[in-house]
Amino acid sequence: MANLFDWVNERAPNLAPTFRKHMTEYYAPKNFNLWYYFGSLAILVLVNQIVTGIFLTMNYKTSALEAFNSVEYIMRDVEWGWLIRYMHSTGASLFFVVVFLHMFRGIMYGSFKRPRELVWILGMLIFLVLMAEAFMGYVLPWGNMSFWGAKVIISLFGTIPYIGPGLVEWIMGDFLPADATLNRFFALHVIALPLVLLLLVVLHLAALHEVGSNNPDGVDVKHGPKGNRWDASKPLDAIPFHPYYTVKDLVGVGFFLLIAAFIIFFAPTFGGWFLEHDNFTPANNLVTPTHIKPSWYFTPFYAILRMIPSFFGTAIWGVIGMFGSILMLALLPWLDRGEVRSVRFRGMGYRIALAVLVISFLSLGAVGAGVTAELIPEWFPGADATTLENAFGRIMTLAYFGFFIFIWVYTHFGLEKTKPVPERVTMHD
């Protein structure tokens, strides 16, 4: 064994130092809490999607005529095919659960602030690619919601002046989502975007390991006292990632898998939220589903699209609003000028704004998913449901964008009254 190690080391002398740099000698603050599980869980889900995806492609047929049948073939005739498919479909939804929580952690503890802007930007790029990846994957089963979802989303590009209509045709390769669309989406979904995603994840981690991890206190452990048990020059309040955080993250993995298993084995459609009822009907360009709505993880952005009205004879404002809502997140490091990172020591205004952000995001999700369209007539019988829903959705859209405007005003003009940040991290045990 030692000989083998020497043999490899002689030929690849950088391997061991690389492992040390990123694992055993990557010093992370010792006060990570529950919110810090979601980064490693995102990697776990990414691996799950790739592995189950490989097995799905072995039996999936990329053709508008055969796609739907081949998915049912996987569900019924392929050994354990149903398990592989549910792992993939549940994984897709849980990917977004994990990523949303991971992003929220970053906002809450100010992890996007100097010197981690690059980590944040790379993360936002991952999020964008993930959305494209999920959208194209959703089209592949070629159910009726796949078809109509694809039609609605691709049509968004038609709102761009001059080139819009031509662009839509170019993206679809036809006048409707069709065989050509399915084939190119397959190519992008199984090879192009996963490659980009993997590259971005590597860069995201590399950028993180250059500057080091933030922590729930937002305290810079690198600038604190030095000298821990392993290295006199390293921060006192940090511990080696391996083995400490590897064993800790494994607990998170176990718990996460437990939840995933509950869904996969006992509620794989999750009541129509993870696999929609309308997608168990084959694609049909003559039959429109009663409610065309995107997968749950797109609903907040879809609601912004729907709630912004058309004016000056174009519907492009909604599209701009939808993409703008993601761009705002990417701009956070430059909008939020506050010196204090963690919400624990920030002003009351910030705490309230953060709560508003969460409420508006969840409310927009409810609007986009059609939950409010169902509840409003029940709660306010006799009222004009559409007007009420639009009013609610627009207030929530304003609240969402209001967060970013407020944060800039609040921090740029020095209105925030922060609490003193401690010298060292705190541990609650």
Place this chain on the structure above:
Amino acid sequence: MIKRYLSAMALALGLFVVTVPAFAQEGGEGLPSAGTNVNDRASLQRGAKLFFNYCVGCHSLKYVRYSRVASDLGLSEDEVMSNLNFTGAKFGEPVISHMPADSAKTWFGKEPPDLSLEARAKGVDFIFNYLNSFYLDPSRPVGWNNTVFPNASMPNPLWELQGLQVAVHSEATPGHDSVVEKLELSQPGRMTPEEFKGATRDLATFLEYTAEPAVLERQSVGVWVVLFLALLTFLLYLVKHEYWKDVHENH
């Protein structure tokens, strides 16, 4: 620390487990529950019998093989081939109705849909309530209408069993058309209303199974997977606790 940790996890898991059953049921909003139990093998067998006697004349189950029905429902090849298979298909072949598509269009205005995935597309509650809600309506081309799916093309295939239902309409008032208030049995069938509800429940159960044959296997495997993962997570927690002892001591 351990207590805090474990109780937080227990709470999260508890909340989650409580919400899962709410999401486990498939579709059929606002309709009375069908009350199916897909693990009830006798109900599945009765449902299969009804399907192959009353439905397969028009509706296919193109994703379902006779052999799979036999193994999943605990029936022998002989039983399936002589009691259920009236299409003349081989044992390993899927259930395809013999109704010619063109004639079906002439007779009903549309081709009878394949029912393999009906329970996932529309929900078992829909199937159950739909089958119970046929009534005579001379204004319709085939003489039947349905309160759950108004102006359905299908005549009541189970009328012999259920009997004939007629609609009791509300008074038409200005601005409001008369609507169907309730359905009444005008001529009893071979089954009592209670028996008929049971029969349609069995049929819905069978279609719940055909929509996802894996449902039987996934639930029985799932119990073991969850138990294994619970044990694994506990062991991983113990490992973590051991490794982190010095971090907490040196704090």
